[in-house]
Amino acid sequence: xxxxxxxxxxxxxxxxxxxxxxxxxxxxxxxxxxxxxxxxxxxxxxxxxxxxxxxxxxxxxxxxxxxxxxxxxxxxxxxxxxxxxxxxxxxxxxxxxxxxxxxxxxxxxxxxxxxxxxxxxxxxxxxxxxxxxxxxxxxxxxxxxxxxxxxxxxxxxxxxxxxxxxxxxxxxxxxxxxxxxxxxxxxxxxxxxxxxxxxxxxxxxxxxxxxxxxxxxxxxxxxxxxxxxxxxxxxxxxxxxxxxxxxxxxxxxxxxxxxxxxxxxxxxxxxxxxxxxxxxxxxxxxxxxxxxxxxxxxxxxxxxxxxxxxxxxxxxxxxxxxxxxxxxxxxxxxxxxxxxxx
Amino acid sequence: xxxxxxxxxxxxxxxxxxxxxxxxxxxxxxxxxxxxxxxxxxxxxxxxxxxxxxxxxxxxxxxxxxxxxxxxxxxxxxxxxxxxxxxxxxxxxxxxxxxxxxxxxxxxxxxxxxxxxxxxxxxxxxxxxxxxxxxxxxxxxxxxxxxxxxxxxxxxxxxxxxxxxxxxxxxxxxxxxxxxxxxxxxxxxxxxxxxxxxxxxxxxxxxxxxxxxxxxxxxxxxxxxxxxxxxxxxxxxxxxxxxxxxxxxxxxxxxxxxxxxxxxxxxxxxxxxxxxxxxxxxxxxxxxxxxxxxxxxxxxxxxxxxxxxxxxxxxxxxxxxxxxxxxxxxxxxxxxxxxxxxxxxxxxxxxxxxxxxxxxxxxxxxxxxxxxx
Numbered sequence: 001x002x003x004x005x006x007x008x009x010x011x012x013x014x015x016x017x018x019x020x021x022x023x024x025x026x027x028x029x030x031x032x033x034x035x036x037x038x039x040x041x042x043x044x045x046x047x048x049x050x051x052x053x054x055x056x057x058x059x060x061x062x063x064x065x066x067x068x069x070x071x072x073x074x075x076x077x078x079x080x081x082x083x084x085x086x087x088x089x090x091x092x093x094x095x096x097x098x099x100x101x102x103x104x105x106x107x108x109x110x111x112x113x114x115x116x117x118x119x120x121x122x123x124x125x126x127x128x129x130x131x132x133x134x135x136x137x138x139x140x141x142x143x144x145x146x147x148x149x150x151x152x153x154x155x156x157x158x159x160x161x162x163x164x165x166x167x168x169x170x171x172x173x174x175x176x177x178x179x180x181x182x183x184x185x186x187x188x189x190x191x192x193x194x195x196x197x198x199x200x201x202x203x204x205x206x207x208x209x210x211x212x213x214x215x216x217x218x219x220x221x222x223x224x225x226x227x228x229x230x231x232x233x234x235x236x237x238x239x240x241x242x243x244x245x246x247x248x249x250x251x252x253x254x255x256x257x258x259x260x261x262x263x264x265x266x267x268x269x270x271x272x273x274x275x276x277x278x279x280x281x282x283x284x285x286x287x288x289x290x291x292x293x294x295x296x297x298x299x300x301x302x303x304x305x306x307x308x309x310x311x312x313x314x315x316x317x318x319x320x321x322x323x324x325x326x327x328x329x330x331x332x333x334x335x336x337x338x339x340x341x342x
Numbered sequence: 343x344x345x346x347x348x349x350x351x352x353x354x355x356x357x358x359x360x361x362x363x364x365x366x367x368x369x370x371x372x373x374x375x376x377x378x379x380x381x382x383x384x385x386x387x388x389x390x391x392x393x394x395x396x397x398x399x400x401x402x403x404x405x406x407x408x409x410x411x412x413x414x415x416x417x418x419x420x421x422x423x424x425x426x427x428x429x430x431x432x433x434x435x436x437x438x439x440x441x442x443x444x445x446x447x448x449x450x451x452x453x454x455x456x457x458x459x460x461x462x463x464x465x466x467x468x469x470x471x472x473x474x475x476x477x478x479x480x481x482x483x484x485x486x487x488x489x490x491x492x493x494x495x496x497x498x499x500x501x502x503x504x505x506x507x508x509x510x511x512x513x514x515x516x517x518x519x520x521x522x523x524x525x526x527x528x529x530x531x532x533x534x535x536x537x538x539x540x541x542x543x544x545x546x547x548x549x550x551x552x553x554x555x556x557x558x559x560x561x562x563x564x565x566x567x568x569x570x571x572x573x574x575x576x577x578x579x580x581x582x583x584x585x586x587x588x589x590x591x592x593x594x595x596x597x598x599x600x601x602x603x604x605x606x607x608x609x610x611x612x613x614x615x616x617x618x619x620x621x622x623x624x625x626x627x628x629x630x631x632x633x634x635x636x637x638x639x640x641x642x643x644x645x646x647x648x649x650x651x652x653x654x655x656x657x658x659x660x661x662x663x664x665x666x667x668x669x670x671x672x673x674x675x676x677x678x679x680x681x682x683x684x685x686x687x688x689x690x691x692x693x694x695x696x697x698x699x700x701x702x703x704x705x706x707x708x709x710x711x712x713x714x715x
Contacts, residue, residue, distance in 0.1 A: 078514065082515065090488075114478070123456075123461075167703045194710050198704070205698040206695035206696070215703065
C-alpha cells in the first residue's frame with residue numbers, strides 16, 4: 001500500500017432534504033455521530049488518524065475526538081481484534097478498521113475462538129459490541145492479496161452478524177446499527193463503492209440486519225445480489241428492461257442473517273432466481289441463497305437457478321485478466337437471459 | 343528476584359529455604375495459606391470424584407502444585423479489576439472471589455454453573471466477577487490488553503491481569519501484546535506461570551532458553567523472575583506490580599517458576615508417557631508451596647494444629663456443600679439456539695437511532711476505479 005494520492009473530501013454539511021453523500025462520507029458521518037453519541041465508542045486501525053483517513057472514512061475524526069479515541073494501531077491485527085474484545089468486555093464499543101480485509105486474516109483466532117462465542121460461553125451474561133470494518137479492494141490490479149471477500153466464511157460462524165452494504169445509505173445505517181447493538185458485527189465494504197453517492201439522511205438512523213431491500217421491481221426474474229455486485233446488477237437490469245425483460249433486484253444487505261423471506265416473496269412472483277455474489281463461486285452465499293429458496297419452494301421454480309460470481313480462482317493483477325475475473329453487466333444480462341430461456 | 347533463574351538453577355539450588363514472612367501482616371499470611379489449602383483440597387476432591395461419578399463430563403486441567411501464584415494475586419485484586427486466565431482456571435477463578443458452588447456446578451454441566459454449563463472448566467468465566475478463562479492460550483493475553491486500553495481511555499483505576507503458561511509465549515499474539523503494553527504504558531500485569539511443559543513437551547524442546555523474562559525485557563518491559571512456589575514472594579511481587587499498574591506506571595511481566603503435579607488434563611496420572619523424570623517431580627513435591635509456607639507459619643506461631651484442623655474442616659464442609667449444590671442443580675434446558683448466540687434486544691440502538699425510509703439509490707452511476715492505494 002502506498003500513501004493515498006488524493007486528499008479525502010470532507011463531509012459536506014448540506015441542508016438539502018435529500019442530501020447526497022458518497023459511501024465514504026456516509027461511513028465517516030456514522031463514525032463521527034457514534035463517537036458523539038457515546039464516549040464508549042472508539043476507533044482503531046492503521047493510519048486512521050491521518051488526513052487521508054482510510055479513503056476518507058476516518059478523516060477529521062482524530063482532530064475532533066483525539067488520537068486516543070481515533071487510534072493508529074500497530075500492524076498487529078491479531079492484537080487489535082483481541083484488544084477490541086477486551087475493551088468491549090469492559091463496556092466499550094470499539095470499531096476496528098482494516099484498510100484491506102486480507103490483513104484481517106491475522107485475527108482469525110480472535111474472531112473465531114473468542115469474539116463469536118463470548119455471549120454463548122457467558123450464558124448470555126455478556127455480549128461484545130465490536131464492529132469490524134473490512135475493506136475489499138477491486139480493480140487497478142489489487143491482485144490476490146488485496147481483493148478477497150470471504151463474507152461467506154464469517155457468515156458461517158454463529159454469534160456474528162455480517163453486513164455487505166452496497167449504498168451510502170446502508171453503509172451509514174448498518175455501521176450505526178452495529179456499533180450500538182449488543183453483539184459483534186463484521187461489515188465488508190467494497191472499495192469500488194466508495195465514490196458512489198446516495199441520499200443519506202443526517203440524523204443517526206439504523207438499518208437492521210436480516211432485512212433485504214428491493215432495489216428495482218420486476219416480474220420476470222429475481223436477481224438477489226449484494227455489495228459491489230449491486231450497481232452492476234442495477235445497470236444490467238436497466239439494459240434488460242430495454243429488451244423487455246423486467247428484473248426484480250433484491251439487495252441482501254446482510255449475509256448473516258440472510259433475509260430468505262424477502263427473496264422467497266419475490267421468487268414466488270417471478271418463479272426464477274439468479275444470485276450475484278461478489279465472491280468465489282463454490283460453497284458461498286450464492287449457494288446458500290439458492291439452497292434456502294429450493295428448500296422452501298423448489299418445486300415451484302420455473303427454471304433452474306443460476307449463480308453469477310467470481311471464478312474459483314485468486315484475483316489476477318493484469319488488467320486484461322482482471323476484466324475477465326469480475327463479472328460485468330453483459331455477463332449478468334447473459335445469466336438472466338439464460339434462465340429465462342430454460 | 344533474579345533475572346537469571348531457570349528451571350535448572352532452581353533445582354541445582356536444592357530445597358527452597360528463602361521463604362520469608364518479613365513485612366507481611368499475619369492475617370495476610372494466614373489468608374495465603376488458607377487460599378492454597380482450599381484450592382488444593384478442592385482439586386483433590388474433584389480428582390477423587392471425577393471418575394467414579396463420571397458426572398463432570400468436561401476436560402479439567404487441574405492445578406495441583408501451582409497454588410502459590412493465584413494465592414499471592416488474590417489479596418491485591420478488587421472486584422472491578424479484570425482477570426484473564428489460562429485453561430488451568432480454578433486458582434484464578436478463586437483469586438477473583440468467584441464462588442466454589444458456581445465452579446462445581448459448571449463442571450457438572452448444570453444450569454447454576456458459572457456459565458450455565460456451556461463452558462466447563464477450561465472456558466469458565468464469571469462476568470459478575472470480571473473473571474474470564476479460555477483454552478486458546480495467547481488469545482486471552484491480548485484480550486487483557488484491550489481491557490487495559492479501555493481502563494486507560496476512561497481514566498479508570500481498574501486494571502487487567504493476564505495469567506498464562508510458558509507455551510502461550512510461543513504464539514505471536516503474545517509478543518504483539520507485550521510490545522503494545524509497553525508502548526502505551528498500560529495498566530496491566532502479565533503473570534507467566536512457567537511450569538516447564540506444554541502438555542508433555544519440555545520447554546527447551548520448544549524455546550531456545552527457559553528464561554522468558556529475558557526476552558520480554560528486550561521490549562522495554564519491567565520483568566521480575568521469581569520462585570513461583572513461594573506464596574509470600576508471589577504476594578509481594580504481584581502486589582508491587584498491581585500497585586504500579588494502578589498508579590499508571592505501566593505493565594509488569596512476572597515469570598513465576600512452578601510445576602504441575604497433576605497430569606496435563608484429567609484426574610489420571612500421565613507420567614506413564616515418560617515425559618518427565620521421577621526425580622524432577624519429586625524435587626517439586628519437596629517444594630510444595632503449601633508445606634513451604636506452613637513450616638514458616640508454624641515456626642512463627644502463626645498456625646497451630648488446632649487452627650490447621652479447623653480450617654481444613656471448614657473447607658471440607660464448603661466442598662461437600664459445593665458438590666451437593668452442583669449435583670442437585672437442574673441441567674440446562676434448551677430454549678433456542680439463536681438466542682444463545684445473539685441478543686434480540688438492542689436497547690442502546692433503540693434509544694439512539696431512528697428507523698427511516700431508505701433514499702433512492704441512483705441506478706446509473708459508475709463504479710470507482712481506485713488507483714494505486
